[in-house]
Amino acid sequence: MRAVAQPIAMARQTRVDPSEQFLPEAARRTLFELRLYQLELEMQNVELRRVQAELDVERARYFDLYDLAPVGYCTVSEKGLILEVNLTAAAMLGVPRSLPISQSFPRFVWPADQGIYFRSHKQLLETGQAQACELQLVHKDGHRFWVRLRSSVTLSDDAAPVLRIVLSDISRQKQAEMELRANEEQLRNLFDRASDGITILSNKGRLVSVNASFARMHGYTPEEMRNMSLNALDTPEVQRQVSERMRRILSGEPLTFETEHFHRDGHVFPLEVSASLIMTKGEALIQAFHRDISERRRTEELVRQLAYYDPLTKLANRMLLKDRLTQAMLASKRSGHYGALLFIDLDHFKPVNDRHGHSLGDLLLVEAARRIRHCIRQSDTAARFGGDEFVVLLDDLAHHEIQSRDQVEQVAEKIRSLLAEPYLLTMVTRGAQELECNCTASIGVVVFLNLDSTEEEILEWADAAMYRAKGAGRNVIRFHK
Secondary structure, eight states: OHHHHHHHHHHHHSOOOGGGGGSOHHHHHHHHHHHHHHHHHHHHHHHHHHHHHHHHHHHHHHHHHHHHOSSEEEEEETTSBEEEEOHHHHHHHTOOSSSOOOOBGGGGBOGGGHHHHHHHHHHHHHHOOOEEEEEEEEOTTSOEEEEEEEEEEEEOTTSOEEEEEEEEEOHHHHHHHHHHHHHHHHHHHHHHHOSSEEEEEETTSBEEEEOHHHHHHHTSOHHHHTTOBGGGTBOHHHHHHHHHHHHHHHTTOOEEEEEEEEOTTSOEEEEEEEEEEEEETTEEEEEEEEEEOHHHHHHHHHHHHHHHBOTTTOSBOHHHHHHHHHHHHHHHHHHOOOEEEEEEEETTHHHHHHHHOHHHHHHHHHHHHHHHHHHSOTTSEEEEEETTEEEEEEOSOOSSHHHHHHHHHHHHHHHHHHHTSOEEEEEGGGTSEEEEEOOOEEEEEEEESSOOOOHHHHHHHHHHHHHHHHHTTSSOEEEOO
8 A cells, every 4th residue: 555655645746737727637637647657667667776786786696606615616518518617616627717618528537537427427317316426537737636526407498408517626535535545554464464463352252353473373364263252262271361351451451461372283372462442433342462472481491491400311400409498498397297308429420421421421310310200209309419419309298207207218218229220321422332331329318397407508418418328338328317
């Protein structure tokens, strides 16, 4: 109502020509309606100019957004000719902004990726559904770059298909992906070529992944070990500790420990393991590094043998004997059981050694050591004290001294008797020649219980008792006191 009332009011306020008052009423009414219509047209023109101005502003804003968008926009004909590009796409391809461009869009696609483009193009035209793919484009100056290409189809004014293409530069993303793949490949190579065995273990105790070294040290291939249970490798003694170790590792505590595994052929070998918790896609896994320490164990055993055992006879040496004697004395005080020390010296060993040489003497010492070991318990200690001297330590004897002396005397007599038997020795250096010789032994004995004495004193007492045995004619046994 207001839109109609306003022109009428304006028409009534319009000055009337005086000559019009002589016109008939009908003519004056017609003139009034004409003026009214003229005013309405003028008002509509004003409104149209206002709307046009607003549209011009919006259109300018639209073209700014279109041209300066961070992605490239292209309009491409069905045959692949570029009809229109925004400033971003023009900069990407190195083409002018002027229209029409009339260059083939596929010529900007890297030859190796044109198959990707044409498959996407064909799928778009056949289905009418928007397509997306990743490929490389070539700038006019020759450099390549990666884009994510999204395309859709519409109809032009003449009903011809027109492709709307959106280009997003993903070169940095692709570069990051390639670097990530390179790093993953490098890690995989390190994983596979590492000298240590590496495993990824599930929280249920199954092997998710193993490297070649781990599989090789167990006699399997990596494929054969995948998803194998750790219990299939652990020895029964180790299996009792596995659950507690896994609990500690899964709680976040890194562990380094030694364990033993079964090889495929059944033999057992030692390993040093360093294990820690890792999280992969929200799943708790255990990463472990395994090192075969068989050679280290052999070296440690060799060092121990050299440190505590006589290299010729393999009996305990003087250092180990003294350590065992200290323990035996403490045990005797605690338990109330007697212990004893036998000092054994071979009679006339030096003449035999001088007559037949050190090689024969060594063979005699080795055989004497074998005979001494044969006469004692596994828990007792036999030692080579030096030269042709041997010491035997007996512990955990009877509670009563007389019974203990009887036990010791039986062992000492057994040793004396066996050492007195003839020695038939084979000299390899003389063409496997066999030589027979005789060599008895003099034995001194000390029986101890809760003594406030030192190891050296007990050894001296046994040595003195042995010299008394030699003084008594050799090949006899004498007790201290």
